[in-house]
Amino acid sequence: MELETSVYRPNIAVYDSPEGVEVRGRYDQVFAKILTRDALGFVAELQREFRGHVRYAMECRREARRRYNSGGVPGFDPSTKFIRDGDWICASVPPAVADRRVEITGPVERKMIINALNSGAKVFMADFEDALSPSWENLMRGQVNLRDAVDGSITFHDKSRNRVYKLNDQTAKLFVRPRGWHLPEAHILIDGEPATGCLVDFGLYFFHNFAKFRETQGSGYGPFFYLPKMEHSREAKIWNSVFERAEKMARIERGSIRATVLIETLPAVFQMNEILYELRDHSVGLNCGRWDYIFSYVKTFQSHPDRLLPDRVLVGMGQHFMRSYSDLLIRTCHKRGVHAMGGMAAQIPIRDDPKANEIALDLVRKDKLREVRAGHDGTWAAHPGLIPICNEAFTGHMGKAPNQIKSMKREDASAITEEDLLQIPRGVRTLEGLRLNTRVGIQYLAAWLTGSGSVPLYNLMEDAATAEISRVQNWQWIRYGVELDGDGLGVRVSKELFGRVVEEEMERIEREVGKDKFKRGMYKEASKMFTKQCTAAELDDFLTLAVYNHIVAHYPINVSRL
Numbered sequence: 001m002e003l004e005t006s007v008y009r010p011n012i013a014v015y016d017s018p019e020g021v022e023v024r025g026r027y028d029q030v031f032a033k034i035l036t037r038d039a040l041g042f043v044a045e046l047q048r049e050f051r052g053h054v055r056y057a058m059e060c061r062r063e064a065r066r067r068y069n070s071g072g073v074p075g076f077d078p079s080t081k082f083i084r085d086g087d088w089i090c091a092s093v094p095p096a097v098a099d100r101r102v103e104i105t106g107p108v109e110r111k112m113i114i115n116a117l118n119s120g121a122k123v124f125m126a127d128f129e130d131a132l133s134p135s136w137e138n139l140m141r142g143q144v145n146l147r148d149a150v151d152g153s154i155t156f157h158d159k160s161r162n163r164v165y166k167l168n169d170q171t172a173k174l175f176v177r178p179r180g181w182h183l184p185e186a187h188i189l190i191d192g193e194p195a196t197g198c199l200v201d202f203g204l205y206f207f208h209n210f211a212k213f214r215e216t217q218g219s220g221y222g223p224f225f226y227l228p229k230m231e232h233s234r235e236a237k238i239w240n241s242v243f244e245r246a247e248k249m250a251r252i253e254r255g256s257i258r259a260t261v262l263i264e265t266l267p268a269v270f271q272m273n274e275i276l277y278e279l280r281d282h283s284v285g286l287n288c289g290r291w292d293y294i295f296s297y298v299k300t301f302q303s304h305p306d307r308l309l310p311d312r313v314l315v316g317m318g319q320h321f322m323r324s325y326s327d328l329l330i331r332t333c334h335k336r337g338v339h340a341m342g343g344m345a346a347q348i349p350i351r352d353d354p355k356a357n358e359i360a361l362d363l364v365r366k367d368k369l370r371e372v373r374a375g376h377d378g379t380w381a382a383h384p385g386l387i388p389i390c391n392e393a394f395t396g397h398m399g400k401a402p403n404q405i406k407s408m409k410r411e412d413a414s415a416i417t418e419e420d421l422l423q424i425p426r427g428v429r430t431l432e433g434l435r436l437n438t439r440v441g442i443q444y445l446a447a448w449l450t451g452s453g454s455v456p457l458y459n460l461m462e463d464a465a466t467a468e469i470s471r472v473q474n475w476q477w478i479r480y481g482v483e484l485d486g487d488g489l490g491v492r493v494s495k496e497l498f499g500r501v502v503e504e505e506m507e508r509i510e511r512e513v514g515k516d517k518f519k520r521g522m523y524k525e526a527s528k529m530f531t532k533q534c535t536a537a538e539l540d541d542f543l544t545l546a547v548y549n550h551i552v553a554h555y556p557i558n559v560s561r562l
């Protein structure tokens with residue numbers, strides 16, 4: 001089935017919403033098949049049951065931040081030692097997803113979904129999060145696309161190339177990543193307040209797809225999810241309760257829904273056992289969300305000038321704190337009987353430069369070999385062109401075994417300490433580092449404001465997580481007047497220096513993208529927003545939350561600013 005959305009005509013129709021639910025997003029008869037009265041009713045039930053818990057969890061995050069900003073550091077919680085020391089294991093891995101050696105990720109865009117499902121990867125993680133700009137159009141089309149993907153009818157006609165896309169007989173298993181707990185959905189009001197974004201993503205997807213998914217993809221299990229950006233096991237506990245509520249509504253067995261949690265915040269690395277414990281009936285492992293993890297390191301230590309990061313390009317998995325995190329994650333998952341998934345190498349294929357392409361692919365190969373040798377059960381690929389390399393590394397090492405859960409216990413990693421996990425990364429800071437952060441941050445934001453949540457920039461994949469690193473690192477360097485010690489000139493970062501860098505990088509961006517695209521795009525707006533965030537007195541928690549109001553479009557009242 002081709003996706004057709006109708007042209008907007010104000011006041012012709014409204015969504016059939018239950019009591020207390022108001023849909024402010026554009027009406028579309030295709031979207032209306034997703035936003036049915038019953039589906040909205042389910043989302044409203046979730047919102048009403050869990051909003052208090054979510055509010056409390058977000059307040060706890062703020063409280064923790066106040067602690068870190070007053071000199072505290074995250075660590076293992078003595079009150080949950082019994083969980084870390086206990087002998088429990090998670091429910092067994094569903095056979096349908098025992099082998100996850102290569103997982104491709106991408107936004108919930110129609111052609112990408114078909115390409116990803118056909119890519120030869122074992123799993124496709126369809127992303128409402130880092131890789132998606134959460135405009136109403138993107139979110140609702142994403143829901144329509146996923147419904148068509150699950151029922152097998154999805155097609156796409158690329159008219160410019162006269163190419164029709166449809167699903168192969170064999171496809172990857174689908175995991176869906178809803179947004180993080182912190183993001184609202186301003187187009188759906190429940191009892192007068194914006195809904196919680198992830199409950200909308202989860203609720204609508206689950207409501208429309210659970211039955212078909214279990215029949216065709218999950219062999220009786222599912223649907224499957226990835227859960228992002230959690231900071232504490234109390235947030236995992238909410239997800240567990242949401243899953244139980246959904247299973248009850250669907251009248252399916254408890255433990256049917258399965259999720260992999262991304263460990264991508266610094267506080268969460270000290271909570272890995274606790275997170276698995278809360279989700280033990282619904283878990284299929286943890287994943288190293290390395291980009292958000294780096295972002296979180298800077299954010300957590302925003303008021304610790306003794307813990308500054310070097311240039312972004314120097315913060316790789318070879319740094320002691322990153323390696324310790326990956327090793328402890330493998331140890332924790334395998335002790336509890338679930339997958340320890342690796343992360344994303346940022347390199348993507350470079351079509352017009354074979355030599356540069358070979359270097360990029362070699363970096364990916366090394367990263368994947370490191371992961372499989374360490375004991376990871378699978379990894380992420382950002383692009384179909386990387387799947388053969390990921391496969392080669394994992395199959396070369398694991399052979400036919402579906403995973404390494406039993407064979408790579410990594411008991412040695414039990415010795416990893418708080419100091420290992422917090423060790424300050426080594427490396428220098430340079431003006432080029434500041435420039436690159438600025439150039440990438442502005443271009444990413446310009447793309448996000450115009451609807452693209454993941455983009456290729458300078459031959460790397462950039463998404464919300466990588467852009468966050470650029471933003472918070474600039475903020476911290478400006479805030480502490482950091483010396484750019486890699487340049488040998490003794491230059492210190494200041495607002496004035498940053499202002500000049502922004503001007504020069506904007507000129508460079510204009511040269512690179514061309515005058516026309518520069519004029520049509522939102523580069524100037526993005527530059528203003530990025531500059532404001534990098535120079536703010538207080539660090540905003542999330543880039544995408546701070547600028548969210550710019551992509552909110554309320555109908556029929558036109559474009560709204562929250």
Ligand SMILES: CC(=O)SCCNC(=O)CCNC(=O)[C@H](O)C(C)(C)COP(=O)(O)OP(=O)(O)OC[C@H]1O[C@@H](n2cnc3c(N)ncnc32)[C@H](O)[C@@H]1OP(=O)(O)O
Nearest residue numbers: 105106112115116130131291344382383454455456461465
């Ligand atoms: C930190 C994290 O959270 S990582 C997870 C979130 N991030 C992501 O998921 C990023 C996913 N990757 C992407 O979005 C893309 O690969 C980008 C934006 C980086 C590059 O995209 P493009 O510039 O379109 O790549 P390119 O032109 O080389 O694409 C070639 C083909 O591969 C397809 N393709 C590229 N990436 C993907 C993908 N991730 N999934 C499916 N298909 C893909 C394109 O659709 C295109 O298909 P076509 O030949 O049928 O037209």
Ligand SMILES: O=CC(=O)O
Nearest residue numbers: 289290291292465
């Ligand atoms: O979501 C993944 C990450 O690296 O961030």
Ligand SMILES: [Mg+2]
Nearest residue numbers: 130289292465
């Ligand atoms: Mg992430």
